[in-house]
Amino acid sequence: MFGIGALRLDRFHRDARIFLATTLAAGAALSLYWIDFNLYLASLGYSTAQIGLVATVASTAGALVAFPVSSLSDRVGRRAVMTGGIAVAMLALVGLLLTDALPLIALFAATWAVGQQALIVVQSPFLTEHSDPEHRNELFALQAAIQTVTNILAAALGGVLATWLAGTLGLEAGGPDTYRIILVIMAVLLAIGLVSVRRLTDDRPRSRRGPERMRALGEPAAFPSPVIRTPRLFGVRVADRHRFVRLLLPGFLIAIGAGQVIPFLNLFVQTKFGLDLASLNALFAFTSLGTVAAMLAQPKLARRFGQISSVVIVQGASIPFLVVLGFSPILWTVVLAMVVRNSLMNAGNPIFAAFAMEQVEPGERATVSAGMSVLWQLGWVIGGGWYATLQAVLGFEAGYAVNFATVITLYSVATVLYWTWFRDADRRMLAARRGPG
Numbered sequence: 535m536f537g538i539g540a541l542r543l544d545r546f547h548r549d550a551r552i553f554l555a556t557t558l559a560a561g562a563a564l565s566l567y568w569i570d571f572n573l574y575l576a577s578l579g580y581s582t583a584q585i586g587l588v589a590t591v592a593s594t595a596g597a598l599v600a601f602p603v604s605s606l607s608d609r610v611g612r613r614a615v616m617t618g619g620i621a622v623a624m625l626a627l628v629g630l631l632l633t634d635a636l637p638l639i640a641l642f643a644a645t646w647a648v649g650q651q652a653l654i655v656v657q658s659p660f661l662t663e664h665s666d667p668e669h670r671n672e673l674f675a676l677q678a679a680i681q682t683v684t685n686i687l688a689a690a691l692g693g694v695l696a697t698w699l700a701g702t703l704g705l706e707a708g709g710p711d712t713y714r715i716i717l718v719i720m721a722v723l724l725a726i727g728l729v730s731v732r733r734l735t736d737d738r739p740r741s742r743r744g745p746e747r748m749r750a751l752g753e754p755a756a757f758p759s760p761v762i763r764t765p766r767l768f769g770v771r772v773a774d775r776h777r778f779v780r781l782l783l784p785g786f787l788i789a790i791g792a793g794q795v796i797p798f799l800n801l802f803v804q805t806k807f808g809l810d811l812a813s814l815n816a817l818f819a820f821t822s823l824g825t826v827a828a829m830l831a832q833p834k835l836a837r838r839f840g841q842i843s844s845v846v847i848v849q850g851a852s853i854p855f856l857v858v859l860g861f862s863p864i865l866w867t868v869v870l871a872m873v874v875r876n877s878l879m880n881a882g883n884p885i886f887a888a889f890a891m892e893q894v895e896p897g898e899r900a901t902v903s904a905g906m907s908v909l910w911q912l913g914w915v916i917g918g919g920w921y922a923t924l925q926a927v928l929g930f931e932a933g934y935a936v937n938f939a940t941v942i943t944l945y946s947v948a949t950v951l952y953w954t955w956f957r958d959a960d961r962r963m964l965a966a967r968r969g970p971g
Contacts, residue, residue, distance in 0.1 A: 546673055549664045549734050554680060560620060560727030561681045563720040564650060565688035571643070574713035578634055588640045593911055595644035596651040600908045603655045604900035611737035612660040612900075619652025620728045627721045631714055654907050659899035662891040663737075668967065670892075671833040671841065674884035679829040682880075686822050695719065773895055780955045781890045781902055784948035786909040791944035793917020794924075794937050795860075799872070802934060807865045824873045828881035841889040842952055842960035845882035849949045852878035853942060860938030879945070886952070893959065 546554075575585045607615040622645060629642035658674075665673045700712040772778040795802075828848070835844040855878070858871035890906070891899050920940070924933035 545669045547664045547666075550661065550673055552730055552733050553660060553664070554677060556616075556727050556730040557677055557680050558684055559723050559730060560653060561684040562688045563623070563723040563727070564653075565685045566716055566720050566723075567646065567650075568685075569688065570713055570716050574710065574716070575639070577710045577713055580636065584636060588636070588643050591640045592643040592647040593915070596647035597908050597911050599648050599651050600655055600904040601901065603652050604904035607656045607659070607900045608897055612656045612663070613731060613734045613737050615652050615656050616660075616731045616734075617728065619649045620724050620731060621649070622646075622652065623649030624721055624724045624728070625649075627717050627724070631717050634710075651907065655900060655904045658887045658891050658903045658906075662888070662899060663896070667892070670888045671836045671885055674888040675829045675833050678880075678884040679826045682822055682826050682829065772898055772901060777893060778898075778902065778905070780951075781893060782905045782909055784951045784955075785886075785906055786913050787944045787948040787951075789910045789913020790917045790920075791913075791941035791948075793914030794921040795917075795941050797914070797918065798921060803868065803872075805930060807868070821873050821876045824877035825880045828877035829884060832881045832885050836885050840960040840964040841885050842956040843964075845886050845889075846949055846953045848878040848882045849945065849952070853945055853949070856938065856942055856945065860934065860942075889956070889960070892963070893956075 572585050572589070575588060580588075603615060603619075626642045626646035626649060629645065630639065633639060633642070657677075661673055661677060662670065695715075699715050700706070700709075703711075705711040705715075832844060832848065835847065838844075839847065852875045855871040855875035858867055859875055862868050862871065887903075887906070890902055894902050921933070921937055924936050927933070928936065
């Protein structure tokens with residue numbers, strides 16, 4: 535069985551190992567923001583509509599900077615963009631600590647989203663450029679698993695620590711000051727992440743030893759990026775537009791499906807089966823642990839069958855469990871289906887990210903990563919709107935029935951597209967890695 539013990543860290547390049555440490559620190563801060571920021575706004579007395587407006591402003595800001603950030607990282611290096619992204623996020627936290635005014639909160643939430651996007655966009659290109667092809671699947675899977683574990687620990691420990699500190703200082707439990715403590719904890723975590731990022735090798739294209747350093751880092755980026763004389767697509771230049779669209783479209787379909795169910799699974803399970811808060815949190819924590827195990831097992835599957843084949847296997851296998859999750863009236867079957875579906879569907883994501891980075895020119899990696907990030911956010915917006923419409927028109931049971939039917943259809947189409955479009959390239963890459971005989 536493939537697990538964490540098989541992922542020997544000494545297989546990975548020095549900068550890849552440092553980036554894994556950065557994932558622990560900066561990833562914990564990102565997780566705490568995702569978990570607690572809306573609760574902080576609610577503690578300030580803002581309505582759900584106002585909180586939704588802040589979230590929309592932030593998401594829009596993050597989407598708008600994705601492609602500019604990707605282009606910037608090709609010119610100044612990944613390390614510089616990550617450094618700037620963490621610094622911008624820290625600035626946003628300082629601003630959020632100093633104001634209660636909604637317009638300024640929206641501004642600093644947007645600033646946070648910009649900093650977060652800088653980290654997300656360069657992550658896959660950086661991992662590709664600091665890994666050997668034979669170990670790339672393991673590196674991508676381990677980084678995703680670490681991020682998932684960090685989400686669990688941040689949810690469990692961040693709130694406990696903030697509540698303890700608030701009680702020690704005599705602050706109101708669940709009041710704004712308790713959440714401000716969490717913002718301070720996030721700033722400290724980002725500071726640790728900033729120190730970690732600054733220890734990475736300088737990959738600026740015009741640094742004195744830049745070219746020599748980059749040649750020793752694994753599979754280097756194309757610094758400086760060559761000029762690609764092709765028509766623009768969505769405002770960016772890509773060498774092969776058809777391949778670019780094919781790499782992005784299946785993930786976009788999955789994002790639309792996920793956006794209309796995943797954010798509301800807690801509400802679905804709680805309403806349908808009447809679970810209390812503690813049981814619900816335990817269920818989702820268990821689901822996340824299953825995802826970690828599946829992610830760590832996925833590279834072994836990819837080595838045996840190929841990257842795309844392994845993605846198709848796990849995503850295809852998850853679809854029957856999605857049917858059970860959406861339509862079974864028995865709690866234990868729904869719990870089982872939730873754990874297995876979530877584990878299988880997410881296990882292939884880091885493997886496909888590694889595959890996508892290998893299908894494009896080095897100078898296009900950040901562009902593809904930015905496209906994936908933007909379309910994922912857009913898909914969740916579309917899916918969330920479809921969910922809200924169905925709930926308003928059809929009600930809880932019928933609305934969720936249509937939601938799950940839509941998700942099953944979109945996931946199935948995306949899985950078929952992965953296989954149809956990429957199986958030949960996958961087989962060629964698998965044969966090349968196995969060598970003659």
